[in-house]
Amino acid sequence: MQSQDVASRTAAPAPDPVVDVEQAEAALVEHYPRLVRIAYLVLPPGLGRGRRVMAAHAIVQRALPRGRTRTPVIPAQASGRDGDPGYAFVRLRVLRAALEAGGKRRGLPKRAQLPPLLPHVWGLKLFPRSGGAEELALERELSKLTGPARAAYVLRGLERLPDGDVRDVLAEAGAADPAAALRAAERVPARYELLTSPEFDACALQARPTDLMRRRQHTRAALAAAAALAVCGALVALPGDGWGPDGAAAPVYAQNPAAEAALDPGRLVRVAPSTWKSAARTDFSMWPARGDLVGDEGLLRRALAVWARPGENVRVSSTPGTQTGGPAGPPQLLYAGTVDAARVVILYDGLRIARYAEPKDGTAGAALDFARVDGATGAEAAAIVLGRTDGNVRYLTAPWVSKAAERDLMKPASGAMDLAISAGITAPMASPATRSGACTSWNVLQLTDDTGTHVLSDLGELVPARLTVGSPAKEKDLSGSRALHDWAPYACSLGAVRSLGVRSVNAWSFAEQSLPDGSGSAEWVCTRAETWRGAGARALAQFRTPGGRYGAVAAKSDGGPACGPRDPHALAGVLWKSKGGNWYLLAAGSRDTTSVRATGGITGSAEGNVLTVRAKEGAQAQLEGTLEDGRRISGLR
Known part of the structure; x- marks a missing residue:
């Protein structure tokens, strides 16, 4: 009987550990930078970097309990924090407050959803140091997640908790569906080492002054009269109302000085028309701003606002591997003008081309398209699709292009038909990108500049793909009668690589084979499509018998190096x-x-x-x- 009592007492669950104020405060002080980093990462990115910093510090500083409290046994931490219920308890309160701050308001706002009274800094803007391209990419991926999913990613990556423990912590923090949050977090690349980057360190901050002129205006207005205070209030509401209507853009919920600068049409980069003539390179950064609406600030403002926060009714598309987040700084204006029945704005941020299009009579049905163009130069930066209408495509060409022509790739002997260029814009030409049915022609754009002739094909993306010929080690532009005749039987195979983010397509004959019935020799050709993101290339091995009009696809390879420079x-x-x-x-x-x-x-x-x-x-x-x-x-x- 006695042994049975002992066994029952042994099997009973241990009581939850008790955490008092002193223990929680010790954990908070010891791990303050880590807790602030967690809060900063989980808070909604829409708050802006400066406001997130203040909110993260406020959340951590309010995480202390008012007295002794009992906390459940929840998963704790990596080395240095094992077995510390104080840290686990404070972290739980931080996560709960950060999730509440990003939740939807129902009725009166919760404390975490209100701007923090403390800490507060007058006259300075504080924000973390900027990271590199990888940190920026991770920030954009996290911005697409819900608050619980961001918390799951942070707990897995920064705290190194197993999935079961992550679910327990999220459930304790008030997440409605921890399992769904974990699944969403799994879709973000596991670049956990970036979570320790200075980009996400809300304790190592940079300071910049607030708008000094605005501060002076506010002071004068406060001393003048209550009427002037209303003017100051309108200034504080920038950029939403202060910059004017944003058209199809989503509402502004928070201010961010860096984002405001990037979305100010007055700060757009504009290149002089003759800059390219003395430049050491020929790429998109040398394109001047063209179009009949380059001075329409309202249109440019709408384009920038939609880029940063597209509304629910905006159709957004992007080539594979292209980020769709807002620009990191003021982008370069390449074009703003009227194209057929639309107003079009084309912008460039050094890595991407963004095209905004809206109808002439309003913003309903606005569209935003992205294409990755990092490293584009020469022929790869020679043309951009302005618009497609009724099966035709119209291009904006580089300022160094001297001549444009249209030719049918399947009919090399028919020659090229001159294509008029006016202010850098070509006349419309037939596009194979949206065509369906039998492949009987494949019209391509032929451009001429001081380096020679280049052939580009519309593959349904913003930037046409460059066509080349020759072995992988000796690729050259598709020009000349022999090269055009070699490409002709394989033109229709370009349909297999539409909308894949294709940078260039090369065709090279790798073998000839005598047919066993004595009817002649067959040709083996490999067509390889390289992508802007490097990965995802597609190679097609094609077989053509004598007199055959088309090459038959015998085999293909997706994502491998076959038929390319790395594996020729x-x-x-x-x-x-x-x-x-x-x-x-x-x-x-x-x-x-x-x-x-x-x-x-x-x-x-x-x-x-x-x-x-x-x-x-x-x-x-x-x-x-x-x-x-x-x-x-x-x-x-």
Whole structure:
């Protein structure tokens, strides 16, 4: 009986630890910078960096309990904080307040949703030091998450808590669905080391003065009369009402000095028309501002506001791998004008092209499109799509372009048709980007400048893709009769890489193979589409028999280096039926392939870079090739 009582007492759960003010205060003081960092990361990014700093400090400083309190056994912390219920308790209160600050207001606002009375700094703006491109990208990804999802990401990355413990902490902090928050956090790249960056350190701050002229105006207004106070109140409401209507943009909920500067149309970067003539490079930063509406501040204001905070009815699109957040600083104005039935603004921030378009008669149906263009130069920075209407496309060309023409890539012998350019804008030309049905033509843009002729294709994105020809180590622009004839049978394959964020497409013949029935030689060509983000390239191995108008796609590779500069090799095979009704496996590798072998449903091998083996209809085989340096390669699939 006695032993049974002992067992029952042993199995009973231990009481929750008690945390008093002194213990909580000790944990808060010891880990204050970490707690402030947690609050700063979880608070809504829409507050702006300066306001988030003050709110984070206020939340942590209000996290102390009023007296002794009992706290549940919740997951704690990494090394240095293990087993410290004081830290776990204070962190829980910080998380709860930060989540409340970002929650929807129902009735009277909660304390965390009100601007903090303390701490407060007069005459200075405080904000963390700026990080690099990786920190900026992570900040934008986190800004897309809900408060609980941001908290889950921080607890996993900064606190190193396992998922089960994260769910417990979120539930204690008042999150409605901790499991959903964890799933959302998992979609953000796990760049946890960036959470310790100075970008998110709300204790290591930079100080800048507030608007000195405005402060002087406010002082005079306060001394003058109550009527002048209303004027000061209107000034404080900037940028929303002070800058005028923002059209299709979402409402402004908080002020951020850096964001205000980036969205001020008066601070847009404008390049002089002749700057490019003496520049050391030819890229988008050398484009002058053009268009009949470059002086329309209302239009420019709306475009910038929609870029920063697109409203619910704005159609936003972007090429894969392109961030859609607002500009980090004042962008460069490339164009503002009327295009067909729309007003269009094109902006450039050094990494992206953003195009804002609205109808002539209002802002309903406004659209915002993004394209990544980092590192673009020469032909890659020679044209931007202004608009597409009724199957046609109109381009804005670089100031160094001297001539434009339209040609059908599938009809190289038909020549090019001159395309008029007025103020840098081309006449409309047929676009293959939105066409459906059989592929019978593929119209491309041909541009001429002092470096030569370049051919670009509209693939449904803001920036047309550059077309090149030649082996990966010797790519060159598509120009000249021979190169155009080589490209013609493979023009329709460009349809397979539409809207993938394509930077350039190269076509190169990697083998010729005699057909076993004596009907001539077949050509093997690899077309490889490179993307602006580096990853996600697509390579197509195509096979064309003598007299064939089109190349048949025999194999493809997504995301790998095959057929590109890093791996300038190819190996592919196809089942082919001769005129006599016999089936063969035809396989070919690039010219540095010394042997080819087939296994599986078809077996055979041959020295050299081509293989011909009798086969049965529907048979499948695995291909393997050996290169001159002894390395083995597999066939594209």
